[in-house]
Amino acid sequence: MSPALFVIQSLNGxxxxxxxxxxxAGLTLVFGIMNFVNLAHGSxxxxxxxxxxxxxxxxxxxxxxxxxxxxxxLALGLAVEWIALKKLYQRDHLDQVLATFGLILFFxxxxxxxxxxxxxxxxxxxxxxxxxxxFGIRYPAYRFVIIATGLLVAVGCYLLIHRTRVGMLIRAGxxxxxxxxxxxxxxxxxxxxxxxxxxxxxGLAGLLAGPIMSVQAGMGEPILILxxxxxxxxxxxxxxxxxxxxxIVGVVDTLGRTVLPSLLRSFLERSSADIAGPALxxxxxxxxxxxxxxxxxxxLFPVHNT
Numbered sequence: 001m002s003p004a005l006f007v008i009q010s011l012n013g014x015x016x017x018x019x020x021x022x023x024x025a026g027l028t029l030v031f032g033i034m035n036f037v038n039l040a041h042g043s044x045x046x047x048x049x050x051x052x053x054x055x056x057x058x059x060x061x062x063x064x065x066x067x068x069x070x071x072x073x074l075a076l077g078l079a080v081e082w083i084a085l086k087k088l089y090q091r092d093h094l095d096q097v098l099a100t101f102g103l104i105l106f107f108x109x110x111x112x113x114x115x116x117x118x119x120x121x122x123x124x125x126x127x128x129x130x131x132x133x134x135f136g137i138r139y140p141a142y143r144f145v146i147i148a149t150g151l152l153v154a155v156g157c158y159l160l161i162h163r164t165r166v167g168m169l170i171r172a173g174x175x176x177x178x179x180x181x182x183x184x185x186x187x188x189x190x191x192x193x194x195x196x197x198x199x200x201x202x203g204l205a206g207l208l209a210g211p212i213m214s215v216q217a218g219m220g221e222p223i224l225i226l227x228x229x230x231x232x233x234x235x236x237x238x239x240x241x242x243x244x245x246x247x248i249v250g251v252v253d254t255l256g257r258t259v260l261p262s263l264l265r266s267f268l269e270r271s272s273a274d275i276a277g278p279a280l281x282x283x284x285x286x287x288x289x290x291x292x293x294x295x296x297x298x299x300l301f302p303v304h305n306t
Contacts, residue, residue, distance in 0.1 A: 004137050009258045010251060011134075015143045017250025018150020022205035023227040024234070024242035025157050026198030029170075031236060034191055036089060037096040040080070040103035041202055041227070042220025048073055048203025049215040050111055053120040056210075062125035069207055070200055077199025081192050089191065104221065111217040119214035146208045153201065154243045161239055170194060226253075229285055233292050235299025245300060249285055256281025 027041045051072050056065040084103060088096050124142045131138040161167040169190060172180050181187045205223075206215075213219075230249050234241025261277030268276065292300060 005258075006255075007134075007137050008139060009254055011139055011147070012143065013251030013254035014247060015146050015250070016254055017247035018147050018154075019205050019209055020223070020226055020230050020250055021150055021243050021246035022153060022201050022208070023223060024230040024246050025153065025239060026201035027227055028231050028234075028237055028239060028242045029194055030198045031231065034089070034194060036085070036195075037093045037100065038085075038195075038198075039097060039100040039224065040107065041198065042224030043104050043107035044073065044077065044080075044199045044202035044220070045206045045209075045223060046111060046215075046217070046220035047076060047107060048199075048206030049210045049219065050115055050120065050206075051203065052207040052210050053122050053215045054115075056122055062128075066204075066207060069203055073200045073203030074196050076203075077196035078192060080199070081195040085195070086188075086192075107220075108217045115217075117217065119216040120210075121214060122210035124211040142211060149204075149208060153204070154239075157239050166190075226285070229289050231299075233289050233299060235302040237303040238299065238301045241299055241301030248288070252288060253281060253285055256284050 023041065023045060026044075027038065030036050030038045030041070048069060052065050052069050055068050055072075056062060059065060059068075080103065084099065085096075088099055128142040128145055130141045132141050132144050133139075134144075159167075161170060169180065169185055172185075226249060230242060230245045233249065234243070234245030257278045260280050261273045264273035264277050264280075267273075296302075
């Protein structure tokens, strides 16, 4: 593999990593802080992609699509939380898993009913169809924007959780929900807004992923599995852990799919190496998770409640 190709694939890994972080940030807020198992988080990603594809097709403006998507996903997140999930916060995790699995089936069928079974395709915005020059290497401008957006969201999440009063209340509610409620904080409203924020982040990931992959029913489940791996590796409830783990998983997965086939061609036929390489790359993610859990059972950056 040439150095230029290695750099490009590394950047592709970072791009996948920041998409995973957008998913993991919302899910770790709900799962790690609210202690709620939300398997329907991938459905928020799917609905965000469908909303974005529909709005973009109507307005033909990517910026306007991004602006309109935020209130749409905020409303969807609040509606789902209020109608289906609000009564489940005090139930055990099995009830939460069953309920949110039912939401996966509901949203997949809803997507097929509204948008049909065929995939949707979003075009890359015209002003982002070019390439940027990174140390003499040309890299697609749109993928670079995805990386930059993910980094900005990471900074925003850190500031929200660790530098604002709302973040202080969120962390306090995660430690002792009852005490925060006794002090006069509307913890129910706070949890609703937190769930809606997770839906917005998932929808943003769907918007960014739309132009580089097909938008179709069921697209939320594969990325949900990777997101769960990211959260476990980084540490449940840790935004910092979700960020670093997402980048690690993205780079390992992408480089594994490109480097391993080249290495295996030294020992196997080309066709066999091209089949075995990606399969082994997928296994590497779970082997990495097993290794991290073996040495740090709480993840790389566990949350320390004080």
